[in-house]
Amino acid sequence: MMRRFTLAVLVVGVLVVPGAAHGRTSDVEIGWVATPVSASQTWFRVVNTDQTNHLRLLSLHGISFDITGIKAVRAMGALAGPSCVLTTATTRFHYLDCSGDLPPNSSLILVVDTSGSGADFEIAASDSTDPSTLEYSGDAVDTTPLLPATGTFTSRGSSTSQITFTSGGNGYDEVEILPYGLTITKVDSITPAADSSCDPEGPGLDCSIALAANATGSVTFETSGASGTPSADIVLSGGDGLADVLVTQVAGKPLTYDLVAGARPAVVTYKRGQRASPRPIRFTVTNSATAGDASPPVRVTVNASEVSAKKLFGASLACRPSARTTCVLQPGM
Numbered sequence: 001m002m003r004r005f006t007l008a009v010l011v012v013g014v015l016v017v018p019g020a021a022h023g024r025t026s027d028v029e030i031g032w033v034a035t036p037v038s039a040s041q042t043w044f045r046v047v048n049t050d051q052t053n054h055l056r057l058l059s060l061h062g063i064s065f066d067i068t069g070i071k072a073v074r075a076m077g078a079l080a081g082p083s084c085v086l087t088t089a090t091t092r093f094h095y096l097d098c099s100g101d102l103p104p105n106s107s108l109i110l111v112v113d114t115s116g117s118g119a120d121f122e123i124a125a126s127d128s129t130d131p132s133t134l135e136y137s138g139d140a141v142d143t144t145p146l147l148p149a150t151g152t153f154t155s156r157g158s159s160t161s162q163i164t165f166t167s168g169g170n171g172y173d174e175v176e177i178l179p180y181g182l183t184i185t186k187v188d189s190i191t192p193a194a195d196s197s198c199d200p201e202g203p204g205l206d207c208s209i210a211l212a213a214n215a216t217g218s219v220t221f222e223t224s225g226a227s228g229t230p231s232a233d234i235v236l237s238g239g240d241g242l243a244d245v246l247v248t249q250v251a252g253k254p255l256t257y258d259l260v261a262g263a264r265p266a267v268v269t270y271k272r273g274q275r276a277s278p279r280p281i282r283f284t285v286t287n288s289a290t291a292g293d294a295s296p297p298v299r300v301t302v303n304a305s306e307v308s309a310k311k312l313f314g315a316s317l318a319c320r321p322s323a324r325t326t327c328v329l330q331p332g333m
Helices: 309-313
Strands: 006-014 022-040 040-050 055-062 066-076 080-087 095-102 109-115 120-126 135-138 149-155 160-167 171-178 182-189 198-200 204-211 216-226 231-238 239-249 259-264 281-288
Touching: 006 171, 022 055, 022 120, 022 135, 022 239, 040 055, 055 066, 055 109, 055 135, 066 095, 095 109, 149 231, 149 239, 160 231, 160 239, 171 216, 171 281, 182 198, 182 204, 204 216, 204 231, 216 259
Parallel strands: none
Antiparallel strands: 006 022, 022 040, 040 109, 055 095, 055 120, 066 109, 080 095, 120 135, 149 160, 160 216, 171 204, 171 231, 182 216, 198 204, 231 239, 259 281
């Protein structure tokens, strides 16, 4: 899902023929956003927002500008393709057609070369492979260019990875991670943590986050189904606009946790000859805020050492914790 930035939405009625004798009418719903990269390049993102039907055919056409080339095609969650071509037929000159199989919640990013100074374009989508089912809807490219940001994608073990991102002079309230070559199965931690939360988005993530200008954030997550060298688009969005950073995974050191034990009170004082009465002591176990990973549940043991209590008090002292197992501790817990 996309929480913050607005996507235009198109619902197209198409005819799907599952057999020779009968057909059925269904709809495919898509959302899109378009913004310039430069005066001669435009960034498009198309999302299959339909929860039932697949996106199998997509077409883009500049009205007040021409699409002259394809710079990049990236599809998150695609079952097949997509394959994109710029048509040369006289009746469809400068039309960009993409065919493939994008299931619900999948996302397609296109970067195209353009000529002309206008912003108007038309877009069409179908859950059929038949071009005659395409119904176009008009829109305009946003006037705000993609904003600056940087990022990294680091593996932290066999099934753990970490994405970091740094904003430029703009703040953001949403970050989406669109992975290629793996599926994100669980979020371990996110920073800054205040008011942050993540939801699945196909094989990726959609997270709310309060990221200030010139600030750095990170998401650590578990993965499955990794193949080849995974990569990801980090899409940041907020009131000022959008940023998109394509990052390729590199190998890094496994993340570790850093547990520190403490006690309160840390010192209990008795006078000579005073009877040692029962005293409650609160033991704490903390995973450091700078730790890179959550700690697993651990068993607590308490050992008495050094000075013999019998020599001081004439009796043995005992410490019996009411709870002997800690829960999973995220960094800072």
